[in-house]
Amino acid sequence: MRFGLQVYSFTWPGGPEAIGPTLARVVRTADESGFDSIWVMDHFWQIGAGSETEPMLEGWTALGFMAAHTQRARLGLMVGGVHYRSPGLWVKAATTLDVLSGGRAWLGLGAGWNRAESVGLGFPFPDTKTRFEMLEDTLEIAHQMFEGERGSESRFVGHQVIADRLLNVPQSITRPRVPIMIGGGGEKKTLRLVARYADASNLFGDPDQLRHKYRILAEHCEAVNRPFEEIERTTLQSVSLFAPNAWRSTTESPAQLVDRFGRLGDAGVQQVIINTADVHVPEAVALLATEVMPQLRDEESGQR
Numbered sequence: 001m002r003f004g005l006q007v008y009s010f011t012w013p014g015g016p017e018a019i020g021p022t023l024a025r026v027v028r029t030a031d032e033s034g035f036d037s038i039w040v041m042d043h044f045w046q047i048g049a050g051s052e053t054e055p056m057l058e059g060w061t062a063l064g065f066m067a068a069h070t071q072r073a074r075l076g077l078m079v080g081g082v083h084y085r086s087p088g089l090w091v092k093a094a095t096t097l098d099v100l101s102g103g104r105a106w107l108g109l110g111a112g113w114n115r116a117e118s119v120g121l122g123f124p125f126p127d128t129k130t131r132f133e134m135l136e137d138t139l140e141i142a143h144q145m146f147e148g149e150r151g152s153e154s155r156f157v158g159h160q161v162i163a164d165r166l167l168n169v170p171q172s173i174t175r176p177r178v179p180i181m182i183g184g185g186g187e188k189k190t191l192r193l194v195a196r197y198a199d200a201s202n203l204f205g206d207p208d209q210l211r212h213k214y215r216i217l218a219e220h221c222e223a224v225n226r227p228f229e230e231i232e233r234t235t236l237q238s239v240s241l242f243a244p245n246a247w248r249s250t251t252e253s254p255a256q257l258v259d260r261f262g263r264l265g266d267a268g269v270q271q272v273i274i275n276t277a278d279v280h281v282p283e284a285v286a287l288l289a290t291e292v293m294p295q296l297r298d299e300e301s302g303q304r
Contacts, residue, residue, distance in 0.1 A: 076106025146177030
């Protein structure tokens, strides 16, 4: 089993002036402690840690900062709201992060959902059908822009997007492309897109719910003649180490986390991505790295 860390709150002691130094310390500690990936949300208003007026950073800018303070962990948005940026910008931003981080980027995408945030800041917020068409267009454009040494010269005509030249220079360091993660568990649309375009699927849920989703995903993979095992299976899980948070009403011991994550692994999860309100507390990351993660990694391969 692999492990990621999501930083979802920036309400830390010291106010705005302390956010940069604290985030640098958090991601450096996670990187050095052996986390395989580090993520931030793609939101502009806070959605989970208190009110909408709590601090929130723009995702791609934060990832560039995080790249400068880490050396090995992959970095990504969990996951990007497709309507916030045009398809070409999505791919160019992911490529830029990959190049500047030495090949450590993820391209995380989803159909988006936060109407209040979008309308509040003037982003277009189309209906669900249109957003899924935008998502599929973006995924197709990503595959073409990551082709070869500089992308595709072919004109693209999609459901919602027309692009004349999908040039991408410099090309990503990670080949054949920056890995694409799709977030969401919709069985008819989202998992179908995962089977066709993605390198990873991020889902929520308990072991029984995840087993069900993986069965549906496997069926979609069979329909497009793609091996199910090509897709990395990740899940975002909230953890309360020292105090309850917005998503976990009780705290858990390291032994309880080992048991919970172990059952997720038995259900087919390959990477658990953890979020915790205690992420800025050095002891929290250390506790996960020393008393939870080693218990679920295979001694030789580093995986459970």
